[in-house]
Each structure stands twice: as C-alpha cells, then as structure tokens.
Amino acid sequence: MTSPVAAAFPSDRETAGTGPGGCPAALGTRAPLDLLDLFGDGFVRDPYPWLDRLRAESPVHYDPATGLWLVSRYDDVRRVLLAPTVFQPANALDAVTPLSVAALRMLARAGFTLPPALANNGSPSHPGLRRVVTRFFNAERVAAAVPVIQRIAAAELDAVCSQIDAIGRCELFSSFAQVLPCRVLMELLGIRGVAPATLIRWSDAALELFWGRTAPDRQRELADLVGEFHHWLTDTVRGGAAPPSSFIGALASHRLPDGEPLDTATAVAACFFVFIAGQSTTGQLIATVLRRALIEPGLWQHLPGQTGLAEAWVEEVLRREPPVTTWRRTTARATELGGVSLPEGAQLLLMLLGSGSDPDVFPDPARIRPHRQNIRHHLAFGVGRHRCPGASLARTEAAVALRIAASLLPRIRLDGGENEPPMLGLLSFRAPLRVTVLR
Numbered sequence: 001m002t003s004p005v006a007a008a009f010p011s012d013r014e015t016a017g018t019g020p021g022g023c024p025a026a027l028g029t030r031a032p033l034d035l036l037d038l039f040g041d042g043f044v045r046d047p048y049p050w051l052d053r054l055r056a057e058s059p060v061h062y063d064p065a066t067g068l069w070l071v072s073r074y075d076d077v078r079r080v081l082l083a084p085t086v087f088q089p090a091n092a093l094d095a096v097t098p099l100s101v102a103a104l105r106m107l108a109r110a111g112f113t114l115p116p117a118l119a120n121n122g123s124p125s126h127p128g129l130r131r132v133v134t135r136f137f138n139a140e141r142v143a144a145a146v147p148v149i150q151r152i153a154a155a156e157l158d159a160v161c162s163q164i165d166a167i168g169r170c171e172l173f174s175s176f177a178q179v180l181p182c183r184v185l186m187e188l189l190g191i192r193g194v195a196p197a198t199l200i201r202w203s204d205a206a207l208e209l210f211w212g213r214t215a216p217d218r219q220r221e222l223a224d225l226v227g228e229f230h231h232w233l234t235d236t237v238r239g240g241a242a243p244p245s246s247f248i249g250a251l252a253s254h255r256l257p258d259g260e261p262l263d264t265a266t267a268v269a270a271c272f273f274v275f276i277a278g279q280s281t282t283g284q285l286i287a288t289v290l291r292r293a294l295i296e297p298g299l300w301q302h303l304p305g306q307t308g309l310a311e312a313w314v315e316e317v318l319r320r321e322p323p324v325t326t327w328r329r330t331t332a333r334a335t336e337l338g339g340v341s342l343p344e345g346a347q348l349l350l351m352l353l354g355s356g357s358d359p360d361v362f363p364d365p366a367r368i369r370p371h372r373q374n375i376r377h378h379l380a381f382g383v384g385r386h387r388c389p390g391a392s393l394a395r396t397e398a399a400v401a402l403r404i405a406a407s408l409l410p411r412i413r414l415d416g417g418e419n420e421p422p423m424l425g426l427l428s429f430r431a432p433l434r435v436t437v438l439r
Contacts, residue, residue, distance in 0.1 A: 033058055038066060039213040044425030047325075048366070051354035060338040066096070066427075068328070068349040069342060074358035074379070076338045077350045080329055082384045084122055087329040089386060091347060092120040093273070094328070095210045096427045103209075103219040110227030111234065117269035119277075119327075119386065124257045126385070129270055132250050134389045136189060142392045145188055149397055152183045153404045161408060164439050169415065172435040173287045176405070181282035181397050185275065188393075190246035194232060202229035203280040206272070211426035233268045233275075247274070274390075282394045284323035284424065284431030285314075286401045291421075291435045292317055292368065293402060294414045303406035310403040312370030314395055315378075318356075320368060322380035324388075325353040326428045353430070355379050412437040 036050055037043055043050055054061055054072040061070045071077055080087040093114055099107075116123055118130065135141075156176050163170045182196045191199075205225035208214060214222065242248035251267040293299055293313060303310050331346040342348075356378045357365040381388035388394070415436040422433045 033061060034064065036063065036065075038063065038427060039425060041425075044423050044430065045420065047353060047430075048357060051351060051357060054351070055354060055358060060340040060342075063349070066349070068347050069340075070349050070351055071337065072351040072354040072358075073338060074355040074361045077352065077355040077379055078383055080337070080348060080350055081379070081382055081386065084385055086332055086335055087348060088122045088332050089120050089329060090116070090122060091328045091330045093210060094120075097213050097219075099209075099223070100216040100219050102216065103223040106220060106223040106227055107230075110231050112227055112230045113265050114269045114272065115263075115266050117266050118273045118389075125266075128254065128257065129262075129266075130385070130389060132247075132254050133270070133274060135250065136247050137390045137393050139392055141188070142396050145184070145393070146396065146400065148187055149180070149184055149400045150404065152187070153180055153401055154408070156180055156183075157405060157408045164409070164412070164437070168439045170437055172290055172405075172437055173283075173433060177286035177290060177401070177435065178279075178283040180286065180401055181394075182279040184393075184397060185278040189274075189278075190243065190248070191275075193236065199275065199279065200283075201225060202232075203276045205229070206276055207280055207426055207429055211428050213427075230268065230272065233271050234264065237264055237267045237271065247271075277388065278390050278393070281323045281429065282390075282397055284429060285318070285394060285398050287431050287433075287435050288321050288323065289314055289317050289398050289402050290405060291414070291432050292321065293406070294412070294435075294437065296368070300406050301410065303403050304410075309370060310399040310406075311395070312375060313368070313402065314398045315375045316368045316370050316372065317398075318380040318395075319362065319372075319375070319378035320356055320365070321430075322352055322356065322378070323431050324380065324428055325430045326351055327382065328428075349427075352379050352382075409437070412439065414438075 033050075033053060036054075051072055054070060059071070059073040059076060061072070062068075063070050071080060114120070116125070118126070118133065121129065153176075156179055160170050160172065160175055163175070178200055179196055182200050185191065186194075186196065186199070202225055205222045206229060209219065209222035209226055236242070237248055237251070240252070242252065244250070244253060248267075248271065251262055251270060254262045254267075256262060293303065299309075299313070303313075327350045329348040329350060331342050331344055331348070333344050335342055337348075356362065359365055361377065362372070362374065381391040381394075415438050418434060418436050421435070424431045424433055
C-alpha cells in the first residue's frame with residue numbers, strides 16, 4: 001500500500017540535489033585531497049563532492065591543516081561511535097583553533113572550565129549524568145511538550161506575518177528558527193533570568209570560539225561573551241533557587257558513582273552543553289528544513305494536511321544536511337580503521353555529513369526522499385552511549401515548526417536574490433544564516 005508521505009511526494013519528483021544538495025558539475029573537481037580546506041568557502045557551500053571523493057579514495061584521510069583524521073564512510077563512523085573505550089570522546093569540546101593568550105586570560109578571569117560531563121566524558125560518571133539529561137527529553141516529556149512548541153511557534157510566526165504584511169518580506173532564521181527552540185528549551189528546563197536573545201548570542205559565541213577558525217581579535221570578543229555565559233550559568237547553579245523538579249535542580253541533587261554530590265563545575269559544564277545543543281543546533285536544523293522545503297516545488301502546500309510528511313522531510317534533511325556535520329574522537333591505543341593504522345592519540349573527525357550520503361547505505365543519496373525505507377538509519381544524532389539525548393525534541397520541534405510555518409504562511413516564497421545565502425561554516429556546524437522569504 002502506498003504511504004501517505006509517498007503519495008504526497010512521489011519518487012518521480014525527488015529532489016535532484018543541486019546547489020547545497022550536491023552540484024553535479026562540481027563532481028568533476030579533481031584537486032588533490034590535501035588541498036581540502038574544511039573552513040574554506042568552497043567546502044562550506046558545497047561539501048558533497050569532497051565528501052564523495054573522501055569516501056571513494058581515502059575514507060580515513062589525514063588532514064595536515066587540522067591534524068585530524070577524517071572518517072567519512074558510514075560503517076567506519078558507526079564503528080567508532082560504538083567503541084567508546086577505543087575511540088574516546090575527551091577531545092569532543094576542545095577548541096579547534098588554538099586560543100590566544102588574551103582570550104585564555106579572559107576565560108580564566110571568568111572562571112571558565114569544561115570538565116568532562118556529557119559529550120566529552122568517557123568516565124564512569126557519564127551514564128548517571130546522561131540519565132539526568134534524558135529524563136528531561138524522553139518520549140513522554142517530548143509528547144507533552146508539543147502544545148508548548150505549537151503555542152510558541154504560532155506566537156513567533158504571528159510577528160513574522162505582521163512583518164510580511166507590512167514590508168512584504170521577512171528573514172526566518174533570526175526571527176523564527178533561532179528563537180523557537182531557545183524559548184522552548186527555557187520553558188521546558190525552567191530557565192529564568194535571561195532573555196532569549198542573550199542566550200542565543202552566548203551560545204553562538206561559544207560555537208564560533210571553540211569550533212571556528214577565528215583571528216585573535218575575534219577570539220577576544222567571543223571569549224568575553226562565553227565568559228559572561230559561564231558566569232551566569234555558575235551563578236544560576238550555585239544560587240540554589242532552582243526547584244528540585246527543574247533541570248538545574250536535578251543536577252544539584254545528582255550523586256556521582258562514589259556517592260559524592262556533583263560538583264558545581266561539572267554541573268555547569270553539563271548545562272553549557274545542553275543549553276547550546278538544545279537551542280543553537282536545533283535552530284540550525286529548523287533553518288535548513290525550512291529552506292529546503294521552500295526550494296522543493298510543490299511541497300510547501302502539502303505540509304499542513306499530509307500526515308507524516310513534515311516528520312519525514314525533517315528526517316531526510318537530517319540525513320543529507322544535518323546541522324552537526326562532524327564530531328571528534330581520539331584513539332586510546334594504536335588501532336586500525338578502514339584499512340589504515342592509527343597511532344595512540346590520533347585525533348579523529350567523524351564526517352557525519354558524509355556518512356549520511358554514503359551510497360552503500362543510502363541509494364541515490366543526493367535526492368531528498370521522504371519515503372526512503374531506511375529513513376532513520378542516519379547518524380546525525382550519533383549512536384551508542386553518546387547519542388544525542390535531545391534527538392526526539394529536535395525532531396519534534398523541526399517538524400512542528402515546518403508544519404505550522406506552511407500553514408500560517410501558505411503563499412511565501414524564498415527571496416530569489418538569495419540563491420546562495422551566507423552559511424555557518426564551523427568545523428562541526430553548518431546551516432544557512434539567512435532564510436529570507438517574500439509574500
């Protein structure tokens with residue numbers, strides 16, 4: 001029997017994957033792989049030809065510019081993620097670009113530290129801390145949060161509608177995609193005492209400081225904001241005013257494997273990661289989902305009423321264009337991966353973006369196919385003990401955002417002058433920084 005999603009989006013109209021989805025003309029590029037620049041405009045705008053070549057020619061490839069081993073095949077990425085004692089997460093949150101002395105001094109004055117807590121924690125304390133987090137993002141809580149997401153989305157889109165009515169255009173990334181997950185996270189976790197715009201600014205600064213290729217002057221600006229963020233988190237955790245049922249209250253009452261209470265620095269590190277992952281990366285996902293849906297002819301009008309279409313579209317965007325494009329690991333001992341011998345201490349960069357386009361796993365990977373049979377087999381949220389605990393919430397927020405936007409803004413179209421919007425091009429994060437629509 002044909003599924004509702006397949007009926008609304010038949011295979012003869014599958015997205016061909018031009019532009020960010022994979023430019024066929026670009027596949028002819030044969031520059032040496034050693035010339036690959038992970039921060040370069042060419043890679044950021046269209047990484048797929050490079051990723052295709054890495055998988056085919058050098059699936060475990062040493063990048064001299066970053067000192068990282070790039071792992072691009074699905075099976076190899078999955079193997080690394082499922083073997084955390086061999087491929088450890090200690091480097092997951094390290095700064096990609098060495099920080100200047102001035103930036104380090106600013107962070108030190110703010111008391112900034114990120115001890116192992118979640119993404120960078122391979123110690124025995126990780127399972128318990130992860131349970132604290134997953135308790136707030138489990139299926140039951142996410143289902144109960146749907147009315148909250150719908151309410152906030154409708155309120156933010158009301159302002160978007162007013163702007164479009166007034167001037168005929170609106171930019172959806174800053175006015176909707178970023179704000180929705182921030183407000184949802186604040187409400188679900190009981191975050192008080194900070195404006196959404198401030199939390200967004202702090203989170204974006206942290207992403208750029210630790211995952212960008214930044215000049216010293218820019219590092220100082222970012223370090224100042226990250227120091228503010230860390231100082232506010234520390235005061236909030238130490239304040240003792242958080243209800244026991246809140247996220248911060250749960251961290252305050254958590255006990256480590258040895259029975260000792262969780263120290264403030266580790267609680268702050270857990271909050272730092274959750275607050276950024278729970279709103280910045282979800283906002284990036286929503287922006288990509290909206291833009292890709294508006295590009296696809298005939299899709300937008302089906303989204304409000306076609307059961308499961310928004311969810312399936314989100315899933316395929318996660319496979320092909322995930323907001324978290326890479327993640328890092330380090331080898332605990334000398335080992336072999338993909339036919340390559342790696343020494344102890346080798347720094348790995350898992351190309352999550354490339355793994356979702358592996359043709360051995362996803363036939364015709366450049367096409368966005370919401371009825372794909374293995375639609376949820378991608379690694380956008382990782383796999384194993386470090387799989388993203390907020391995956392269900394991110395999926396739900398993106399699908400709700402897409403469906404309500406298509407319902408309340410049925411006649412919008414992308415600004416034709418922004419065929420190539422500016423892109424966020426950090427080592428591990430990629431998304432359009434503008435989604436400008438016209439009436």
